[in-house]
Amino acid sequence: MTSFEFPGEYYEIMRGDFRDLAAETDFLSSFASAGGRVLDLGCGTGTNLRELGARGFSCLGADQSARFIEYARGAGGRNVEYVHERAETFTTDDRFDLVYSIFMTLNYLPRAELRTVLRTMRGLLRPGGHVVLEFGHLLNFVEGFQQHTVAHHRGGDGVLITRLARQAINPHAANWRNEETLLVRESDGRVSLYDNFFDQAVLTGPEVRELLADAGLRIIAEYGGFRKEPVPFHGRGPLVIVATAQGEDSE
Template identity: 25%
Template sequence: MSFYSEFAPYYEQVFPFREEVYDFLKGYARADGAVLDIGCGTGHYCGRFARDSYAAMGIDLDSRMIEAASTSYPDASFHCMDMSDIGTLSGPFRLMYSIGNVLSHLSPDKLERFVAKAHSLLAPDGYWVFQVVNWDAMLDRAEYLFPVKALDGGAITFHRRYSCISPERVRFGFSLMKGDSAVFSEEFALYPATAEQYRQLHEQAGFAYVGSYGGFDGGAFISERSAALVMVFRKEK
């Protein structure tokens, strides 16, 4: 069983639905178009799009996340699948999005293939929005410890750490702790890319660059200090 399966019951506490995120995403949707959430987790954004009468689909690699999403949001469509396999989906989609640093799980060669598939799956004049860590700033560090989050009234704590940070790879360790005992812990690789690298990769795949932001409030992206990078691209007609 993966970390994410163990984490599913706590997902909403760590990553709650945020109205500003939904408003930002919805601003790029079309009333008559389908929406695809890549790395949907427990599906709360898909569920909100479905409630607002969009044809919403979410995909995630973890079966327990998809089970939770399907149960909570029956009006949306959910599939357990690797995001590298999006080419098997039936499009087109008017809006595709991925939030929560999901793209950083893809190695450079997989990311390049994914971006090409995303472009093929997107409808003409449709939008592709993604959020990742601001690797521009993170790559200046040797390691980074995230603030600890208390869950279940403090009975459980959620810990995350980036270590061995380099331009090629970052070790991502995270755990659920109950007191001094680990409920679950895991470590694996993430693959950083700078804002300029993401832009070049997307433009080479045929996307038109729309903008970069430091968060879903629409504030400017500042490479030296923004915590996140949100990028928006469009498929031209």
């Protein structure tokens, strides 16, 4: 289960502290032809899609958070559309040159739905199209576990977000529950509070590779990040997988 129903402008501030948007945009652009059709499953506030749309791609984003989709639509951007829909239930007659799901969206999905979502991704590809997945795997969770954390995120307009987080483990379900309280101080001194939580399935590389093969997808590359660096031997950090439909050639 996940709950991301807080204002999208605060998510944008926090996201900026964790991500390298330029590297993500260059990476994703390299797997779709110029002007191609792109789908982001779990698009959040549309950060990646606005950058891809500015580069001439035709973009569609889907996310389960009504607040994030509201922000994304209000933020504008060329060549970008959004739908308020969960990845597990998303359907369309459209087809895409690139379908991607990043920033650990795969980990947020119910484990029982992973096979269906990956098969859906396969069915949405145009000939020669690519799927890009980024997910956190076992060592991310083992090494990153902290029962309680406090973090501060500052926006350029004077907004201060204090994030109080608690992690709880269900080892029998291989699930991490993250409970967060966001305290937000605006530049004029107003303070607001938001309650946020999300579950993350602890995935492993072999598990995801098996699911991709079962969905009819063939892995063509694996990376340790969006600068196309090699997957580190020690297994720490995220894993980025690029796949295409089985039986198709790829560049």
